[in-house]
Amino acid sequence: MADESQKWVLMVTAQTPTNIAVIKYWGKRDEKLILPVNDSISVTLDPAHLCTTTTVSVSPTFDQDRMWLNGEEISISGGRFQSCLREIRSRATDVDDKEKGIKITKKDWEKLHVHISSYNNFPTAAGLASSAAGFACLVFALGKLMNVKEDHSQLSAIARQGSGSACRSLYGGFAKWIMGKDDKGTDSLAVQLADEKHWDELVIVIAVVSSRQKETSSTTGMRDTVETSLLLQHRAKEVVPKRILKMEEAIKNRDFASFAQLTSTDSNQFHAVCLDTCPPIFYMNDTSHRIISLVEKWNRTEGTPQVAYTFDAGPNAVLIARNRKTAALLIQKLLFCFPPNSDADLNSFVLGDKSILKDAGVESPEDIETLPPPPEIKDPSQKFRGDVSYFICTRPGRGPVVLSDESHLLNPETGLPK
């Protein structure tokens, strides 16, 4: 390897979105292969606001596989990383980069090591599905680097082995993770239901909720649920299959009333089976409950759903508004009830698509203080200042893309973080 001609570094950088399930995945039938007990459906979130960017590189000078997450080196010796690396490597094909004069044969890939650098454009610990975007991006980028010929569905089955919900991040718009039947998991993969242009009226507002509690990891949580809940199997076998069909119809027809009803009730049922677990798992807190009550009352007053809500394994609310006008009203109501602490500036309190703020007539922290009390609130003097850390305004978004060379997170000559 001392040969000068062997000092090349080849790299690919990709960007992959997060996704939020509207029919929830909770419970594995196979822990190692990550095979779920039911199908699930998700909305992909706009990567402009929430995404993972990953650079994968290969060089004969690398003497081991290494990875950096948000600039810090992390171990990839865990089974999930190793499964993804092994599966992708086994599908690598010949690479012939004429421009750079690099030739790698299928056989070479077995001996070559990779360097990976990954970066989330949102707080990793905020409970916003960073592992879904992360594993999807890893697998997608490695697939490009290694000239893997498999389509997105086949890649999704690999990403699934890193983090179950990652398989749904291989698509923009709306994706379905089909649970599959095969014991080896070959048919447990994601498909696209509709692309991001299909229902582009939707606006998504995420309330990142302050929490003093350490949450149960979803891996541990769902294992406990499978082992102890007496309601989970009924949910998985009797309830979810019907909801999946109805949700596919709702998405196809852009039927917001049905979409919202299914999304919210399925989120609640997921948290119900968490509560039916021994020991019980509480992901939602009083702030989450208050947001639900606000939305439920509003929807009832209007007679038809204006906003859907869904919560993953944490207290953050993901609110899906039927259109921009509704989203502006929603953000007004939310800002009234959950104003920022006095020292926060608006710019760091509402992230993402800030144009919604303008629609809502909120252009300064002072504007928040003069918002009218929402009619859904019984006691307008009761505000929950600081209970929401910040909001992110976003929308359904596109799937993975390869980024240009300027986006590389690794130094093109050394293959080490820039």
Added chain:
Amino acid sequence: MADESQKWVLMVTAQTPTNIAVIKYWGKRDEKLILPVNDSISVTLDPAHLCTTTTVSVSPTFDQDRMWLNGEEISISGGRFQSCLREIRSRATDVDDKEKGIKITKKDWEKLHVHISSYNNFPTAAGLASSAAGFACLVFALGKLMNVKEDHSQLSAIARQGSGSACRSLYGGFAKWIMGKDDKGTDSLAVQLADEKHWDELVIVIAVVSSRQKETSSTTGMRDTVETSLLLQHRAKEVVPKRILKMEEAIKNRDFASFAQLTSTDSNQFHAVCLDTCPPIFYMNDTSHRIISLVEKWNRTEGTPQVAYTFDAGPNAVLIARNRKTAALLIQKLLFCFPPNSDADLNSFVLGDKSILKDAGVESPEDIETLPPPPEIKDPSQKFRGDVSYFICTRPGRGPVVLSDESHLLNPETGLPK
């Protein structure tokens, strides 16, 4: 009725306990007759600490049925009061009070009116099953007044029509409400599983949790659950029947491990079906969750359950300790995490059997501040001062009793509140 000899007033005063379900009642199959979708089992709480006292009186001078609750006159025109009054009246028999020279025939009862005064020795609005004790006491006292020959089980089927859980308050110790099969509800009644002496080691600590939220009434809540939850029927038909059998065994054998496991998981499942309701019902709040986490961690550390927890339609925790020693440890841990506001005195912060406090080495508010941090707590600097309004220490208790004449809540000459 102007006849002087007709000016007599006859009265009976009774005391009836509240009860807490350890296998929960949630959901009616008949709203009017109050017939449940599953059996339930409860522990009767010591009336020394939590009970209703009711005086019922009859006089030819009364021109209508009237009732006072905690001194305030309330309407009894509602269907539930009327059902209880009608059912009891129809079973009235001849009364011959030789001492007072009063004779009432079965036929007289149809025309005679009653005055009722009822008093709870605990805050009515605190969500401590006041309606269960109230209706049980009403029916029991009227039964005595009207010389009704029916046994406690038959009386329980009448009390059930006032408030479902009231039927279980006709017994001390442990009671089972058998759901029954008859459409008319004749076989939906309570039986005693064991009396209060059977398992007298148990100590019960109730944490009355401060709440800013108005709760869904249990009547409305369970109707919504029956109509919308896709998990309730599975719970009622598949889960509860097995739990009932196991709970009867656990009580019979004083098997605390099994008792605690069943009690806690059934409470959690009841709250799970509440969450699976549309709109979702949240009875527990962050304080409830913190109490559960504390108990769960402690139980796991010990390797075998020390304390069972159960929550009704509100945030209050009912904690059942295996014995007095455990109860003293429990109260130490609770007081550490949930100390009183600085202006509270210990006497109004821990009610009921205060001797537990002495066992816990807590005799002044200062003693609370010097308690050692429980090992279950991750961050001992984090206290939740004021989040529990007060504690009540109690134990399994006796069933209804008739009290002596000095206890009458109505003036024996006028039949009006004293």
